[in-house]
Amino acid sequence: MTTQLSAEDRAAGRLVQRAFAKLTGRGGEPLHYALMDDTPVGVIGLAAGPAGLRRIDYVDDEDQFVARMLHLFPDCPLDRSAALDPVRRELESYFEGRHFVFQALVDLSAVTPFQQRVLHELLKVPAGKVTTYTRLAARVGHPKAARAVGNAMHTNPVPIIVPCHRVLRGDGSLGGYGGGLPAKEWLLRLEGVL
């Protein structure tokens, strides 16, 4: 996606795709993944297709992440690839507090159009700022849809980069978080909000 793979890796990737097609019947668009196993918020897995990053998942280990991706994308061959190195570097530098703006493209096509609108709106909330479910609902033109916005947060396929941790309850309490509340707290502290 965001990096040029070597000719060797591209050729090897084609062999993996052939093996997937032959042995598992998966003939769709290839997905690449990477694992970051010692971030301050735990183990996270990244998966990307040609149009950008499709998943960031908080997981226990690599097998769990890979099994989940194979389940979510039942037609896609999957490989562990250097294609995600640039995103990984961006995340590393984010976790070190060196920069808070991501260049990586995200592919939100797996969620509903409404959820996509909410998540795109959320992308405009910069590090250091927070919003609420209600305010976000108003910003997408559905002031009464706070609960639906909450659901959109819940199904956010690329947390951290699409910053659902920056969304709090109206009373200022943290609300929920897919990666667990300690992770949400850690991210907000990193960004200087808490």
Place this chain on the structure above:
Amino acid sequence: MPADALAILLAKHGLELARHLRRLVRDDDVAADLLQDTFLSAHGALGRLRQGSNERAWLYRIATNAALNHLRSRAREAAAMGRYAAERATTTPAWVERDTPGGATAETDPRHALVWARVAELPERQRVAVSLRASAGCDYEEIARRMGGTAQAARANVHQALKTLRKEFR
């Protein structure tokens, strides 16, 4: 074992092993076959892999063995092809070299089996004509009588057949 076990193995280690196999055999189609064989046999033996043992090292071992077996059998094949070519060069039957009627031995001599295998693939009239000439020892009038047509046509058919055989068995 979950149905996905094969896909999980392939996702985690496929790329690395594909790179490894391509370097060993230097042929994408062969590497593709070996990659598939590796993961199939790994999947079949997954139950025997002890929990916590190194799955990656184990896959590398299977893939490397598959590649070495392939390279060895290719070397054997190349050697056999060399012998075959050498043999072929020294056993071209006399009746192919010169247009002389052969005899019964022309067909039964095992050294001529390759030539006869090729004769079997010739167009029908050439095949029949050259067979009558070489193994039955017929002259052109006799061939013409048996096949219909003229002696001249029989000669042309034999001539064409021998030309093809000479080109391939020289």
